[in-house]
Amino acid sequence: MSNIKFVDPLITEKEKGHLKRAFNSGWLSYGPYVEKFEKKLSDTLGAKFGISVNNGTSAILLILMSLNLKKGDEIIVPSFCYISPVHMIKLMGLKPIPVDIRLDNLQIDTDQIANKVNKKTKAILLIHNYGSICNYEKIIKIAKKKNIFVIEDTSEVILSKRYDDYVGNGKKFNKEKYLSYASFHASKTMITGEGGMILTNSKKICLKLKILRNHGQKINKPYYYNMTGGNFRLSNLLASIGYSQILRSKKIIKKKTEINSIYEKKLANNKNFTLMKDPNNFLPVRWGFPILFKKQKDKNKIMKILNNKSTLCRPGFYSLNQLKHLNIYKNKISKKNDFKNAEIATKNVLVLPMNNKLNNPELNLICSKIKNYFKT
Numbered sequence: 037m038s039n040i041k042f043v044d045p046l047i048t049e050k051e052k053g054h055l056k057r058a059f060n061s062g063w064l065s066y067g068p069y070v071e072k073f074e075k076k077l078s079d080t081l082g083a084k085f086g087i088s089v090n091n092g093t094s095a096i097l098l099i100l101m102s103l104n105l106k107k108g109d110e111i112i113v114p115s116f117c118y119i120s121p122v123h124m125i126k127l128m129g130l131k132p133i134p135v136d137i138r139l140d141n142l143q144i145d146t147d148q149i150a151n152k153v154n155k156k157t158k159a160i161l162l163i164h165n166y167g168s169i170c171n172y173e174k175i176i177k178i179a180k181k182k183n184i185f186v187i188e189d190t191s192e193v194i195l196s197k198r199y200d201d202y203v204g205n206g207k208k209f210n211k212e213k214y215l216s217y218a219s220f221h222a223s224k225t226m227i228t229g230e231g232g233m234i235l236t237n238s239k240k241i242c243l244k245l246k247i248l249r250n251h252g253q254k255i256n257k258p259y260y261y262n263m264t265g266g267n268f269r270l271s272n273l274l275a276s277i278g279y280s281q282i283l284r285s286k287k288i289i290k291k292k293t294e295i296n297s298i299y300e301k302k303l304a305n306n307k308n309f310t311l312m313k314d315p316n317n318f319l320p321v322r323w324g325f326p327i328l329f330k331k332q333k334d335k336n337k338i339m340k341i342l343n344n345k346s347t348l349c350r351p352g353f354y355s356l357n358q359l360k361h362l363n364i365y366k367n368k369i370s371k372k373n374d375f376k377n378a379e380i381a382t383k384n385v386l387v388l389p390m391n392n393k394l395n396n397p398e399l400n401l402i403c404s405k406i407k408n409y410f411k412t
């Protein structure tokens with residue numbers, strides 16, 4: 037296999053130009069690009085306020101710090117997801133309550149959420165896997181009925197649209213009970229290297245997050261602190277890269293849409309694996325392109341073929357109940373057979389690259405390697 041990489045960020049003259057400008061300005065920590073980036077991203081996605089942070093993990097930690105939660109409070113999460121938000125829930129002394137996923141889209145099964153909600157449930161954390169989303173209508177209903185927070189992790193789905201709304205702008209949710217955030221790690225759709233952003237439509241929440249992000253220091257009152265916070269700030273240098281990425285967002289969307297269409301067309305209707313089934317009126321901008329194989333043996337062999345020169349594809353996540361240190365069964369809500377689909381996904385998911393440097397011959401090569409495996 038040629039040297040195609042899963043993580044291969046495209047850095048253009050635009051990013052280099054803005055980074056140089058930020059560097060030459062002398063503003064290396066906080067600086068004008070931070071607010072420019074926050075405003076440009078929140079305006080582009082259609083949310084009122086953006087609060088930049090130093091990575092996606094800090095984003096969810098800061099959000100959890102801002103919600104006035106008590107030790108032992110519960111947060112609903114998908115049982116199959118990237119670990120970072122789940123670890124932040126644990127570090128805060130809260131309980132992650134996993135809900136199984138659907139196999140047709142690898143997202144949280146919204147039909148199973150209501151069963152797991154009780155007096156201690158404070159939020160549903162929607163960690164959207166691989167650039168798709170779950171049943172929003174159902175989430176809106178549950179959150180309203182139970183009066184709990186909805187937090188969307190859009191790290192793997194940013195720039196995707198549903199009914200003309202960018203995912204994560206929160207327009208359909210109660211603004212005092214909703215937040216979204218994303219990571220801009222080098223593997224993501226939008227990058228700053230390390231970095232993240234929280235979006236909210238509530239001025240009150242925005243202000244609190246900005247105070248917590250800066251050690252809890254009262255706005256315009258140096259060295260006076262009225263909350264316990266930390267340093268979660270994004271540097272001016274990295275914000276300048278993020279800013280230029282938004283200026284290029286239309287191109288990023290176009291390229292990712294093309295890659296997605298090629299995979300969907302070339303890999304359609306194969307009895308040995310299935311692709312994601314997206315909701316109606318959804319325009320995906322995927323972080324990675326997942327395939328769910330029927331047999332684990334096939335996934336393992338194909339992964340070996342594709343990864344023989346470089347890390348071209350990745351396996352799926354472990355189901356949270358399989359990560360012993362999380363002690364999922366101690367929560368009294370989860371039972372042994374609750375995570376059947378997540379366990380299947382763990383065995384049988386393989387994720388193909390979606391980076392913006394991929395060209396047609398490379399995509400054709402990847403798809404033909406997969407299809408040819410089943411012909412021999």
Ligand SMILES: Cc1ncc(COP(=O)(O)O)c(C=O)c1O
Binds near residue numbers: 189
């Ligand atoms: C869904 C999701 N959430 C959170 C993170 C954590 O972000 P970061 O690596 O910027 O801390 C990532 C990826 O890294 C992710 O994919």
